[in-house]
Amino acid sequence: MNPLPSDDHVHSRFSFDAFEGDMEGTCRRAVELGLPAVSFTEHVDLEAWSAPPGGWNWPAGVRGSVDGHGRFLAAPLEVEAYVAEVERCRDLFGNLRIRLGIELDAGHRHRDEVADLLRRQGFERIVGSIHALPDLAAPGEFLEVDPAYAQRSALDVVLSYWAEVRDMVEADVPFHVLGHVDYPLRHWPADLPVPWDEFEEPLRHTLSVLAVSGRALEVNTSLPLDLRVVRWWREEGGRDLAFGSDAHSPGELARRFGEVAPAVEALGFRPAADPTQLWWA
Numbered sequence: 352m353n354p355l356p357s358d359d360h361v362h363s364r365f366s367f368d369a370f371e372g373d374m375e376g377t378c379r380r381a382v383e384l385g386l387p388a389v390s391f392t393e394h395v396d397l398e399a400w401s402a403p404p405g406g407w408n409w410p411a412g413v414r415g416s417v418d419g420h421g422r423f424l425a426a427p428l429e430v431e432a433y434v435a436e437v438e439r440c441r442d443l444f445g446n447l448r449i450r451l452g453i454e455l456d457a458g459h460r461h462r463d464e465v466a467d468l469l470r471r472q473g474f475e476r477i478v479g480s481i482h483a484l485p486d487l488a489a490p491g492e493f494l495e496v497d498p499a500y501a502q503r504s505a506l507d508v509v510l511s512y513w514a515e516v517r518d519m520v521e522a523d524v525p526f527h528v529l530g531h532v533d534y535p536l537r538h539w540p541a542d543l544p545v546p547w548d549e550f551e552e553p554l555r556h557t558l559s560v561l562a563v564s565g566r567a568l569e570v571n572t573s574l575p576l577d578l579r580v581v582r583w584w585r586e587e588g589g590r591d592l593a594f595g596s597d598a599h600s601p602g603e604l605a606r607r608f609g610e611v612a613p614a615v616e617a618l619g620f621r622p623a624a625d626p627t628q629l630w631w632a
């Protein structure tokens with residue numbers, strides 16, 4: 352059996368919502384599991400999100416501020432402290448490749464701030480992702496995907512999400528891997544079957560745009576990503592593929608990798624000669 356792939360989407364306490372994050376504990380777990388590499392991809396969320404209908408109900412420990420309009424803005428990434436902790440862990444775990452990365456939310460809408468950040472600090476891995484949709488009740492504002500289900504049909508939430516993803520991919524935004532293309536399905540209504548037939552054409556289109564951009568697709572194992580999406584990625588010309596648990600605590604590291612990686616391999620993707628690098632087809 353092959354060793355598990357690298358986990359290239361991991362949060363620690365430097366992410367505003369990973370209050371159970373523990374970088375040293377995550378690295379120790381990576382060594383126990385035999386992972387070749389772990390990429391910390393701490394949140395960079397530059398957008399304020401409209402308040403959901405019931406108001407904010409974050410778990411204790413989430414860091415951010417609510418402005419006079421009720422909008423939530425995540426606490427900014429503490430770059431120097433984050434870099435120092437990565438360096439401390441590299442000293443502790445010399446045989447583990449530890450990448451300094453970020454998960455950049457909607458970078459195409461915040462180009463100047465992104466450019467400023469990247470001038471201050473380079474990152475080895477940038478996961479680009481979307482977490483919010485245009486707020487239909489407040490033009491120009493954005494609402495997280497979960498409460499967006501109260502404003503739109505379930506189908507429209509998902510189709511609008513992929514439209515946002517395409518805008519981000521087609522923009523000249525610096526990121527390497529598209530994170531959790533299935534993110535809205537995390538909040539899909541439990542009593543509705545997922546209409547994969549209706550999803551196929553728009554999702555294939557989104558994947559083909561990503562393939563043309565030369566970026567990688569992430570198999571996010573939080574749900575996990577449906578394997579037909581991996582097949583469509585290959586058929587639409589996608590080459591590179593990352594695995595990401597989206598762990599927010601050490602115990603979630605590499606979740607489901609043992610089942611998902613062989614299934615992805617059966618679809619034609621394989622590890623690179625250097626196991627710390629992306630898989631490819």
Ligand SMILES: [Zn+2]
Nearest residue numbers: 454480530531
């Ligand atoms: Zn995310």
Ligand SMILES: [Zn+2]
Nearest residue numbers: 360362454597
């Ligand atoms: Zn994440």
